[in-house]
Amino acid sequence: MGWFDAPDYEFAREVLQRGTAAIFLVAFLSSLGQFRVLVGEHGLIPRAARPLRIRRLRAASRRRARPTLFRHWYSDRLLVAVCVAGVVLAASVVVGIPQAGPPWVPLLVFLVLWLLYMSIVNAGGTFYGFGWEMLLLEAGFTVGFLGSHQVPPPTPVLLLVAWLVFRLEFGAGMIKMRGGSEWRDLTALYYHHETQPMPNPLSRQAHLLPKWMHRGEVLGNHVAQLVVPFFLFAPAPVADVAAMIVILTQLWLIITGNFAWLNWLTVVLAFSRVSDPIAHAVVPAIPERWTDATTSPVWWIVVVGAASALLVVLSWWPLRNLFSRRQLMNASFNRWQLANAYGAFGTVTRERIEVVIEATLDEDPREATWQEYAFKGKPGDVRRIPRQWAPYHLRLDWLMWFLPLGSVHEDWLYALLGKLLEADAATLRMLRHTPFGSVRPRFVRVRTYRYRFSTRAELRSSGDRWVRESVRVEIGPAALRDE
Known part of the structure; x- marks a missing residue:
């Protein structure tokens, strides 16, 4: 089916699935090394010492508690088992094992990763109240529907990933414009490299750049977040250029700060709009044609169509939030943490x-x-x-x-x-x-x-x-x- 299949986005699928799985791998390793000390049986906020209480992010719906395997019973051993299972499954996608089978195999693996990590996030309370947790969950759920090498990448899923990048970038841009005056007068980067949560080896050098360059950084950020995301939905090669701009701006954030996997995952997701011909033109080592997969079977079109329709319906709430005067930042509107609202650093602290x-x-x-x-x-x-x-x-x-x-x-x-x-x-x-x-x-x-x-x-x-x-x-x- 011509409108459904996107055979020119095989490289994008490889990056999306393997890259998202790599971030899951890091996330599970992070939890394996820290969850028990922070939230375990003998942690700073021990789970076994009291009924499980989940710190919910600001959301439109708070009545129903979010799902977790640890709702009725927690043990450090169960936590370790969940993390090890997550590491093994994520590693299998990184090396490409599920992608070699039928399209339902990588879908099943990503759904399990999504459910396992959601269990950890929803049990982690304050220590897991970060926007990139829900970003990883939504990305994991979505890219699972890209299928395997036996079918072409589905166009609806690629567009839904682009919609996720749009919400991430445009939402952050609008939060800044509605936030502190330092974003509007272009002075935010006078302070941000110095006062960000966790500077990296190059943060000091970035901070010491001339102020005219800092103003240019802020102006470039506004263009990348408020203008460029709209072009992600344009035909190639315009969408490819927009994706490359998003990737380059995220790489600048990566080399000047430590924002966990927020920027890394955004880079991965932006590849949803990089077509094989453009990728090959930029890096000739990337094949221009990957497989000879036939058109998608009807049953797979039905599965992907149903999931896509669900995400489109759920997108009404974050879409409305983007243009609300009381825009929520890093908010989930449903208990499954799909179709979320994102944003960061609406204001910048001026001293550390x-x-x-x-x-x-x-x-x-x-x-x-x-x-x-x-x-x-x-x-x-x-x-x-x-x-x-x-x-x-x-x-x-x-x-x-x-x-x-x-x-x-x-x-x-x-x-x-x-x-x-x-x-x-x-x-x-x-x-x-x-x-x-x-x-x-x-x-x-x-x-x-x-x-x-x-x-x-x-x-x-x-x-x-x-x-x-x-x-x-x-x-x-x-x-x-x-x-």
Whole structure:
């Protein structure tokens, strides 16, 4: 069926399925390494200690709880089993095993990945309240309907992936225009590279660029998010050019920041509008023609058509949200987290306040010598170059960034302090450095510091990449005997 099949998008299908599966692989590995410490039986917010309560993102419908395998019973062993199953299934798609079978095989694998990871997200509470979680879920559900090598890529699914990219980009653009004035006066990038949640090795260099370049960054961002997405639905090669612009702007974000898999997955999804002839023209090593698959069978057209119709109907709510004065950011409108609303950084913080945890072995906290705990990703040591972590997601480090934006008096932070006072081995492995190893500290406290990137002259003089000044002590000193 001519209108249904898109034989010129075989390369796009390869990128979409293998790339999305690769992100699932990272997501399951991230949960395998962190979920038990954060939300496990003995975690900071332990699941087994109380009835399962799911922190829902802002959504139009909140009445029905979201599905999870852990609703009635949780154990760390079950969590490990879910993560291992997810890793194995995702890896199979990355190497192309399900794609070699009938079209229902990759569909089944992606649906299982979607359900398994949704179970983790819906049980993860605060530590899983990020927009890229629902983005991965929606992407996983959608790309499963691209089928296998036995059928051509379905045009409706490719357009639905393009619609997902449109919501992601245009939604973020509209959030910015409705947000802080720094986006409208083109000054947002004066601050963002320095104050973003988790800088990477090149963030400082990006911050030190001339201000005229920062204004150009913001202007280019507005074009890429508010104008270019409309051309994703144009015929080739216009759609190919639009996709390439999205990809290039996302690559700039990748090399200047650590936003988990948000930008990486956006790059993958943008390939939905890159046709085989254009891909071959840009990179001749990419074949111009991939397979000799015949037209899709009727049963597959019916399955894909039904799923596409469902996603089109569900898209009414995010479409309306895009043009609402009270636009929601990273919102789900149904319990299955399909056809969501996206967006990020409607406002940009203009100074960086870091929460630092310190400990001492001394008996008298008033005369004590305090030493810091070092986190893997967030700034601490002023001489240390920030590392590249994305697409891996350091959930604890990210939430530490959010604390100064609200209140530092979060239950999970007090739980973390308790774990540090106990020198809990699993918790200490979440950190880069602990001042006393496995020895229990006598007291801990929480301080805030104001951080900024050093200038080039300051770096040459002191060797410090950050300049910081103390703000105040927020919590403590506290010991285990304290209430």
